[in-house]
Amino acid sequence: MSGVPSTGIELAVPPHPEFLQLVRAVIGAAAGAGARAGTGSGTGGESPLDPGRVADLRLVVSEAVTNAIEAQGVVGAPDRILVRCRVDDDQVLVEVVDHGPGFDPDAVPDLPDVETPERLRHESGLGVALMHRLADGAEVESGPDGTTVRLMIRPG
Numbered sequence: 001m002s003g004v005p006s007t008g009i010e011l012a013v014p015p016h017p018e019f020l021q022l023v024r025a026v027i028g029a030a031a032g033a034g035a036r037a038g039t040g041s042g043t044g045g046e047s048p049l050d051p052g053r054v055a056d057l058r059l060v061v062s063e064a065v066t067n068a069i070e071a072q073g074v075v076g077a078p079d080r081i082l083v084r085c086r087v088d089d090d091q092v093l094v095e096v097v098d099h100g101p102g103f104d105p106d107a108v109p110d111l112p113d114v115e116t117p118e119r120l121r122h123e124s125g126l127g128v129a130l131m132h133r134l135a136d137g138a139e140v141e142s143g144p145d146g147t148t149v150r151l152m153i154r155p156g
Helices: 018-039 049-077 115-121 127-134
Strands: 009-012 082-088 092-099 137-143 146-153
Touching: 009 018, 009 049, 018 049, 018 082, 018 092, 049 082, 049 092, 049 127, 127 137, 127 146
Parallel strands: none
Antiparallel strands: 009 082, 082 092, 092 146, 137 146
């Protein structure tokens, strides 16, 4: 999956939880409106995502932005979090960029199965697992200057 171009919708939001709902609303509206809103290259005028997939997208974007807010909070970075979204006929691409301390994506432990008692001990740390489970593509690039999360959702 390649990076999300700067065309489409681009938000630069302060790293505060109060802006999470705004990001969810804008990304959800873009994905739900699709080509009808002129955000895609669609010829059929239909949104590429049904309401269930829009809900999945909103959830994974929420997780990515929440992680970005928390990461920047750790180091007190006041920089805005960048959220880019591009809606095409066959997919929605979203990129979330923060200026936190970074982390090792390979060090994120796998979660226990949902039906096991051990899962009850995992109240946090579900974001990356949800991104990989609900998105059709999820990439995390992280380093000492921040993290970039790229998400791709396809119809159906």
